[in-house]
Amino acid sequence: MTRRLSLDEVLRMFARIGFDPRSHSGTHELRCPACSHLRRKKTHKCLSIRCDADGFFFRCFHCDEFHGSYR
Structure with a gap:
C-alpha cells in the first residue's frame, strides 16, 4: 500500500x-x-x-505511486 501524499508534496512536484x-x-x-x-x-x-472548481484529481497510468484527489 502506498502512502498518501500531502497537498504540499503534490503541489511541489507539480511546481517542478x-x-x-x-x-x-x-x-x-x-x-x-x-x-x-x-x-x-x-x-x-x-x-x-x-x-475543476471543487478541486483536482490526478493519476499516473504508468506508476501507482502518483495518484490522488484534493477537494
Whole structure:
C-alpha cells in the first residue's frame, strides 16, 4: 500500500514541472514527475490531471505511486 501524499508534496512536484492545478481547469496530460525520468519513453504523457472548481484529481497510468484527489 502506498502512502498518501500531502497537498504540499503534490503541489511541489507539480511546481517542478511548471503546473499549478489551482490555476487551471479542465483535463490535462503531462509527464509524471514521479516516474517519467526513469522510463525509456521519457516524454510520454502518462499523468492525467482533472481540475475543476471543487478541486483536482490526478493519476499516473504508468506508476501507482502518483495518484490522488484534493477537494
